[in-house]
Structures are given as C-alpha cells and as structure tokens.
Amino acid sequence: MAISERFLQSGPMPSGSVEGIGAKEKEPINNICVMKFGGTSVGSAEAIERVAGIVEAYRRNGNPIVVVVSAMSGVTEELIKVCDNIAVQNNQGAIELINNLQERHFSTCLQLNMPSLWKLDLQGELNSLFDQLREEANRDGLMLDGRRDSILSFGERLSAKIVAARLGLLAEPVDASIIIETNDKFGDAAPNMKRTRKNVREAIPNLIRRGRIPVITGFIGATPDGRRTTLGRGGSDYTASILGWALGSREVFIWTDVDGVYSGDPRKDPTAVLIPEMSFVEADKVARNGGKVLCPKTLEPFLGLNGDAKTVVWVKNTFNPDSQGTRISHSSQL
Ligand code: ADP
Ligand code: ASP
Ligand code: MG
Numbered sequence: 001m002a003i004s005e006r007f008l009q010s011g012p013m014p015s016g017s018v019e020g021i022g023a024k025e026k027e028p029i030n031n032i033c034v035m036k037f038g039g040t041s042v043g044s045a046e047a048i049e050r051v052a053g054i055v056e057a058y059r060r061n062g063n064p065i066v067v068v069v070s071a072m073s074g075v076t077e078e079l080i081k082v083c084d085n086i087a088v089q090n091n092q093g094a095i096e097l098i099n100n101l102q103e104r105h106f107s108t109c110l111q112l113n114m115p116s117l118w119k120l121d122l123q124g125e126l127n128s129l130f131d132q133l134r135e136e137a138n139r140d141g142l143m144l145d146g147r148r149d150s151i152l153s154f155g156e157r158l159s160a161k162i163v164a165a166r167l168g169l170l171a172e173p174v175d176a177s178i179i180i181e182t183n184d185k186f187g188d189a190a191p192n193m194k195r196t197r198k199n200v201r202e203a204i205p206n207l208i209r210r211g212r213i214p215v216i217t218g219f220i221g222a223t224p225d226g227r228r229t230t231l232g233r234g235g236s237d238y239t240a241s242i243l244g245w246a247l248g249s250r251e252v253f254i255w256t257d258v259d260g261v262y263s264g265d266p267r268k269d270p271t272a273v274l275i276p277e278m279s280f281v282e283a284d285k286v287a288r289n290g291g292k293v294l295c296p297k298t299l300e301p302f303l304g305l306n307g308d309a310k311t312v313v314w315v316k317n318t319f320n321p322d323s324q325g326t327r328i329s330h331s332s333q334l
Contacts, residue, residue: 035068041255050318069216079151109123118165153220171214174215177220216239237295237298240298241300245302260315277328284298
C-alpha cells in the first residue's frame, strides 16, 4: 500500500502531499543536492531572505536541489510549552502560546520580499495550520507521546510553508511524514531506512523532473499507520542526511549559524578553532558527544557505507556563506 493511502485511512492527508508517491520508482536523477537550514537560518524574515539568496544562487547554475527546513528558532520550545500546558489542563495557556506563535509567523510573512498576493495566500495556509493546532490543543484526552509529536510537527510544517512561499512558484512544501517512515518510538523515532529510501525515490526525483524545488519539513516522520513522529531534538540534520543517503547525493549542506564544526562550542569556548576537514567517524564523535551543531544521528546513514561513498557533508554558515565551512567525508583525515 502506498504511504499516502495509509494517511487517507488514518485521518487527513498532510498538506503538501506529493504527487508521485505510490508511483513506480524511476531512476533517480544524479547529483541532487540537499540543503538543510536550521532554526536560526529560518528564524526571521531577514534570515529567510538569506536562505532564498543561497538557494537561488545554487539553482542558477542549473543544479537540482532539495531544501530541508527546521522550525523557526525557539518555536519547538514554545510547542513543548503548549504540550505542557495541555498536560495540566491549562488549555487557555496553550491557546495563548499558540496565538503568540501565530503572530510571529504572520509578521515574518509580512516582512518577506514577495508579492502581496502571495503573502495573502501564505497567510491563508498558515491560518489553516494554526486552526488545526488550536483544534488539537482543545481536544480532550491525555497528553500522550503521540499527541506531543503531532503538536511538535507544526513548527516545521509552518516554516516549510513560509520558505516555499518565499522561494516562489517553483517551490513545493513537502510534509516529510509522507516519506520518512519510522517506528512508534515517539520523541526519538527511528526511520525504516529501506521503506524511507523507496518513498524518497518515488517522490522527490519526480518533483525535480518537473522543475520543482521540494521544501521538506525536517525533524518529522510517521509510523506506517500514519501517526506523526519526531526524530529527536535537532533532528532536521538527520532528515537531511537520510534524504542525501536515499537520493545518493554528492553533497549535503547543513546551513547553520556558525562557520562550521569547531573543536568546541565557539559560543562558549573562545579558544575553539574551526575544523576544515573531518571524516564521518570524527564528525560522528562530535555529534554524539553533544556538539549541538550536528544532531547525534546525523552521520549515521553514511557510517555503514564503504570507503567509496561519494557523499560529502558540508557544515556552513547561512550568515557568512563565503567562509569555507567544514567538509565531512569518508576519506577526510583529521
Ligand atoms: P541549527 O538551528 O542551525 O540546527 P543549532 O543551534 O542546533 O543550529 O547548532 C548550532 C550551534 O551549535 C552553534 O550556534 C554553536 O553554539 C553550537 N555548537 C556546539 N558545539 C559546537 C561545535 N563543536 N562546533 C560548532 N558549533 C557548536
Ligand atoms: N525544530 C526541531 C528542534 O528544535 C528540530 C531541529 O531544529 O532540527 O529540535
Ligand atoms: Mg540543530
């Protein structure tokens, strides 16, 4: 059964559904680049303008690209507070938090450099997501882990709409819940890599063949029976590497708010130095030892591959794109 059919059986299809899911897997297009933008990189209209500049520059060279986005900075934290309020039956508190989030997303939308008509359309789409979120918050019942993940998913679903709208007519927001199939370990779900790879290859190259730029929600997935899951905090990095692995990408870019991977947290340790080249194994150690710049599982899809693996993961700064960044590959030596 195609994953989209499973969603239809278990509630409404996520918005941003992908034509092509369920279609026969075709030969993937070579050299699809994955670019993931973190929370700060989509955290304001000014930042989203930078994202648009980076994506447009890359596309101008004719390169096929997939964009992955995190929720706007701080939004997942606010959604966690929404859940905590619901858990103690403070629904009024939850609704106030949601209304504040709506204001922030709307004001970002208004400040973007795009036609007013597009802004109106975008506001309509954001409205509909916020209505769903309020409905979810007002629903009776316990704050179970599945419900929590469903609420947390709104952060990335909102930002994907905004970034796609800013990128224009060629961009298409994609809800990763229809491609990233996971187990039901809510809050830290593990993808079924084989099924996910098949879903990705059915959906994404078809969009790219039609000239589109998929703008995919990071962080989220769904169980085979269509319940939303999240991949763990910071999990949009993992979404990007899963997609890069599934598409056989040559390059995966993790765009963040520092110049690359450092020997320590550059915001806390003034002696930390930028590491220009790393192996997957070395970067994996940093990620698993709390180096927040990459979430713990980011390198996992590449660790099992043999030394011929062609993917290179770059960590670069959205706010300083000309800096060299960190290049992570199989062959790099520390
Ligand atoms: P994003 O929202 O782009 O995913 P994160 O906040 O998750 O960004 O990760 C970037 C942050 O990681 C940096 O602002 C930095 O403070 C922190 N960080 C921790 N350890 C490291 C490290 N070893 N190298 C670079 N940044 C690090
Ligand atoms: N928005 C999620 C989080 O804050 C995922 C991410 O940012 O990568 O954990
Ligand atoms: Mg992060």
